[in-house]
Amino acid sequence: MTGEEKKVILASSLGTIFEWYDFYLYGTLAVIIGRQFFSAFDPSTQAIFALLAFAAGFLVRPFGALVFGRLGDLVGRKYTFMVTILIMGVSTFLVGLLPSYNQIGWAAPVALIVLRMLQGLALGGEYGGAAVYVAEHAPVGRRGFYTAWIQTTATVGLLLSIAVIVTLRLSMGEQAFQTDFPLFAGLQxxxxxxxxxxxxxxxxxxxxxxxxxxxxxxxxMKEEGTQSKAPLSEAFGQWKNGKVVLIALLGLVVGQAVVWYTGQFYALFFLQSILKVDLLTANVLIAWSLLLGTGGFIFFGSLSDRIGRKPIILGGCLIAAITYFPLFQALTATANPTYARAIETVKITVTADPATCGSLFDPVGIRTFTTPCDVTRRTLSQQALRYNLAPAPAGTPTTVNVGGTDVPVANFAQAIGPASVAAGYPAANDPAKVKVDGFFSALGNAQALKIIGILTIMVLYVTAVYGPIAAALVEFFPTRIRYTAMSLPYHIGNGWFGGLLPATSFAIVASTGDIYAGLWYPIGFALMTFVIGLLLVPETKDRDIFTYTN
Incomplete structure (x- = not known):
């Protein structure tokens, strides 16, 4: 690798690390931000609006891909690079300067959502530019290895954000971190x-x-005068290119996206929200798995230069789909063994008239449930208590039985906690639940080490599907529309199918009462990608990207 090539990778990777660091900050701090900018609402609604603002960044990413992809094909990769990073950086900095709702009223949440959308737009243009820029500098036969360095940036950005947040929380104290630490101009x-x-x-x-x-x-291309005058219409308005975009989306990116978000985000969510592992412990365990597994991006990217992109990406999707259930079951048994026994041995039955029981599917958290059947099932799901629904004759009042004891439906949210603990579910301070006091203390804890091993396996799945994806997408399209055409399927797959995975999977859990049911979302899409990719995706590792036209 020459000095110039190292500079290319460093410039692309550093910028993308920064962009992912910025993007992840909001997701990690969403609950705290909700209290600052949506304080006009009750706590649960605050959290919902904060997460909706977070989702806005994901939803606009494909539009950023269109805007900046077109710009990159019209005026150049370098110029577009500069624009995306400036928008992302300034937007992120301004979030830190935004006055709270208590200071400026509704202008605060409106400004926050605008800044989140600007971040999403910039990120939509950033990744495609980085992938194209590095791939077009890479020597023949080494594109997978070179572009794999960009793939490490999402993990490094996540690690950096976790490190900064955990360090500040520990040094300041939780109260100062959330509200009390004085800054300037009335900001705290x-x-x-x-x-x-x-x-x-x-x-x-x-x-x-x-x-x-x-x-x-x-x-x-510019010297030869062959650049596209209308990259959007050429990439998506012509079927010969449009069908390639669809094949790339469904046969590569969707499966990559759900495996990626399951291994890095849903696993963290599962530890915290379902297994009730504390924030510090969950983040430390995830951080160690990322550190141990990140080298897999380079390994699989380089391997794809030798055996091809297709077998590695599709193989990763298939193995992940086959093993997710046993891996998450092992995670439960290790992280919270009392809980693992309880969901198998403690029988919770909701008996109700089926006419009073509706669907609990609520991926964006805005529905209101009023019938006793729905309210009790929603409460059980939120507290990660596994239940069965038994039909009763019409007009029968809803009842809930926990381990042989009836729990009153009135004030159910307050009554179910003590009743579940009495039946065998763990208390909040259960000593059997995994807990670490710091980053390096995890290495002396056998329980934590086993969890890190399980999480690292899932991170390796991530590296297998994500390591070669940039090279594969770059090779799919000709130079004249490459930036535009590859950015859209990437960001639809990762922004929509992947970005909405945690909320959708948890909604499936809530609607079924089964803590593992949410895994059907990534498993289904991973298997879909495996089948479509196997049938329709060509191998591209030997294409000459300077001369390729489809």
Whole structure:
């Protein structure tokens, strides 16, 4: 690898690390941010609106892919790179400066949502540019290895955000971090500091990118006068290109996205929200698995240069789909063994007139449940208590039996906790539940080490499907529409199918009463990608991306 090639990878990777760091900050701090900007509502509604604002960033990513992909094909990769990182960096910095709802009223949440959408738009243009820029600099036969370095950036960005947040929380104390730490101009809360610190990363990233040259493939195309005058209509308005976009989306990206979000996000959500592992412990365990598994991106990217992109990505999807159930069951048994025994031995039955029991599917958390059947089942799901629904004759009042004891439906939310503990579910301070006090203390805890091993397996699945994906997408499309055409399927797959996975999977859990039922979402889409990819996706590793036209 030459010095110039190292600079190309460094410039692309550093900028993308920064972008992912910014994006993850909000997701990690969503509950705290909800209290600051949606304080006009009750706590549960605050959290819902905060998560909806987070989802807005995912939903606009494909539009960012269209806007900046077109710009990248019209005026160049380097210029577009600079625009996306500036928008992302300034938007993130401004989140740290936003006054709260108590200070400026409704202007606060409106401004927050606007900034989140700007972040999503910028991220929609960033990844495609980084992948195309590196791939078009890479030597023949090494594109998988070179672009795999970009794939590590999402993990590194997540780790960086976790490190900054955990360090500040421990050093400041939780109260100061959330509300009390004084800054300036009436702003308070240590949670703002990670957003404000991002301006340093922005300065470094912009400086490095200013030193870079345009990609050789784009320069060659421009010199020959063969660049597209209308990349959007050429990429999506012509069936010969449009069908390739669809095949890339359904036969590669959707499966990659659900495996990626399951291994890095849903696993964290599962530990915290279902297994009730505390915030510090869950983040430390995930962080160790990411550190141990991240080298897999480079390994699988390099391997794809030798055996092909298709077998590695599709193989990762298939293995993940086959093994998710036993892996999450092992995670439950290890992280919270008392709970694992309880869901198998403690029988909870909701008996109700079927006419009073509706669907609990609520992926965005905005529905209101009023019937006793729905309210009790919703409460059981939120507390991760496994239950069965038994039909009763019409007009029969709803009853709930926990381990042989009837629990009154009136004030059910208050009564179910003590009743479930009495029946065998763990108390909040159950000593059998995994707990670590710091980052390195996890290495001396056998229970934590086993969990790290399980999580690392899932991270390796992530690296298998994600390591070669950039090279595969770049090779799918000709230079004249490459930035536009590859960015859209990537961000639809990862922004919509992947980004909405945690909320949708938890909604499935809530609607069924089965803590593992949410896994059917990633398993179904991973298997769909395996079948479509096997039948329709061509192998692309030997394509000459300078001359390829479809």
């Amino acid at each position: 809360g240590g949670w703002r500091v990670p957003f404000l610190l991002s301006v340093l990363l922005l300065g470094i990233s912009v400086y490095i990118r200013m030193q870079m040259n345009e990609s050789p493939a784009y320069r060659k």
